[in-house]
Amino acid sequence: MKKSIFLILVVFCFSCAEKSSEVLSVTVKNNLDIDRAFETVEVDITDIDLNRKSLEVVNSETKKVLISQIVDKVILFQPEVSPNSEVTFKINLVEKKDIDSNLIRCYSRFVPERTDDYAWENNRVAFRTFGPVAQKMIEDGVKGGTLTSGMDAWLKRVEYPIINKWYARGVIEKGAYHKDIGEGLDNFHVGVSRGVGGIAVKTDSTYSVSKNFTAWKTITTGPIRTSFILDYEDWDAGGKVIKERKYISLDYGQNLTRFIVELSGTDNISVGLTSHKKDGEVTTNKAEGWMSYWEPFDDSELGQGVVITNPKRIIAFDNYLTDRKDESNLYVQSNVSGAFEYYAGFGWKKSGQFATKSEWNNYLSRFSKCLQNPLEVNVITPSK
Known part of the structure; x- marks a missing residue:
């Protein structure tokens, strides 16, 4: 019984810590009937006080940490979004890490x-x-x-x-x-x-x-x-x-x-x-x-x-x-x-x-289609 209580307390504390590190919630919606990948989402982080820390982007469902990049007051990441669907991501405040040159x-x-x-x-x-x-x-x-x-x-x-x-x-x-x-x-x-x-x-x-x-x-x-x-x-x-x-x-x-x-x-x-x-x-x-x-x-x-x-x-x-x-x-x-x-x-x-002219032209056509129908990005600041 004591062991069960301890586990519950640990899980609860972990959840609280995880919640407290979240600074933004970002929903990315794909309105096209094609898979979307390698499209860069830009999220404004002007109002976030990093205080010598950094940020990470996490898929809310899979808990996978996405590769991201901070440029000035914007964080960049590339989500994978299925046709006509949306995915939610958490942006968490984390300790700074050395940049992996690879x-x-x-x-x-x-x-x-x-x-x-x-x-x-x-x-x-x-x-x-x-x-x-x-x-x-x-x-x-x-x-x-x-x-x-x-x-x-x-x-x-x-x-x-x-x-x-x-x-x-x-x-x-x-x-x-x-x-x-x-x-x-x-x-x-x-x-x-x-x-x-x-x-x-x-x-x-x-x-x-x-x-x-x-x-x-x-x-x-x-x-x-x-x-x-x-x-x-x-x-x-x-x-x-x-x-x-x-x-x-x-x-x-x-x-x-x-x-x-x-x-x-x-x-x-x-x-x-x-x-x-x-x-x-x-x-x-x-x-x-x-x-x-x-x-x-x-x-x-x-x-x-x-x-x-x-x-x-x-x-x-x-x-x-x-x-x-x-x-x-x-x-x-x-x-x-x-x-x-x-x-x-x-x-x-x-x-x-690309093996053929047709494949190359299809790439350009698809690229244009995605430009004309950008991923919809909705940013929410979690309540404290």
């Missing part, structure tokens, strides 16, 4: 050892773009420079981070990351093209573009998201002075990078995908707000894609082909007023993620 799966950094790249990746894809030193080298006739504001794709086929490994190999052996030793490689040519999701401004039939970024700022890296800011020197588009800043982020489990572009001096923006050898297949869907370019690529195939967050802004698509080197791009032109948001990325057949 969980830093969304990563970005400035790369001074390779001129001045900025590179970013998650578990599925990797990208880079180029800074002012690389631009000046071209302008001064120095070998090894790069002059472009296009977005380069690094075709990885492993889930673990490769940015630091590949650059380290490149220091030892020039161009080492152009060879695939089992992790993938950089065989994606950008040149002055838009690469995967670079922007342009169209005036009449001419596309104008910026040069390399001039400044950068890393905001966060972690298990759920990496994000950063790129600034550009003012540039000319048919006599108009364009001011440009990009907020770029990449979340775990996604093939598409999110771009929020602050642009002034124009009322239209064109987002491009390079056409490389001009032998790819074009698919566009104005209603859903996406375009796709699926092409033969060395000994494999590659899909590139852009998804516009607000399809109603789309003006037209333009499969712009020219004999001028690297200037052929598939464009989507949209209205812009202040900030403009879109997603751009790729799927490499050799990575095992």
Whole structure:
């Protein structure tokens, strides 16, 4: 009898402690008839006094602790929600723990050892773009420079981070990351093209573009998201002075990078995908707000894609082909007023993620559908 009373008291005390650590209750609802995963939920924690502690997200039913990330005054996590259902999570105050470096799966950094790249990746894809030193080298006739504001794709086929490994190999052996030793490689040519999701401004039939970024700022890296800011020197588009800043982020489990572009001096923006050898297949869907370019690529195939967050802004698509080197791009032109948001990325057949054009296009269509029907998040503060 005494043992039973002791057990009851222990359970009661544990429940009280668990309840007292809960600072928020979050219900996430999925209104679509598809499973939802790898979509990041953001919960405002401005009013929570952490007092040198941290937070954890727990599934209220299964008691499973989800991987989460705190960025400024927001906590990020990625729930799994079945079709037409909802799941409730508790956000608990917990003791701080050392960050497990193995969980830093969304990563970005400035790369001074390779001129001045900025590179970013998650578990599925990797990208880079180029800074002012690389631009000046071209302008001064120095070998090894790069002059472009296009977005380069690094075709990885492993889930673990490769940015630091590949650059380290490149220091030892020039161009080492152009060879695939089992992790993938950089065989994606950008040149002055838009690469995967670079922007342009169209005036009449001419596309104008910026040069390399001039400044950068890393905001966060972690298990759920990496994000950063790129600034550009003012540039000319048919006599108009364009001011440009990009907020770029990449979340775990996604093939598409999110771009929020602050642009002034124009009322239209064109987002491009390079056409490389001009032998790819074009698919566009104005209603859903996406375009796709699926092409033969060395000994494999590659899909590139852009998804516009607000399809109603789309003006037209333009499969712009020219004999001028690297200037052929598939464009989507949209209205812009202040900030403009879109997603751009790729799927490499050799990575095992997408085997066909149809699979890649279905991914873009589904991604768009989820953007237009975001998970409903309801936050409740428990009564004390």
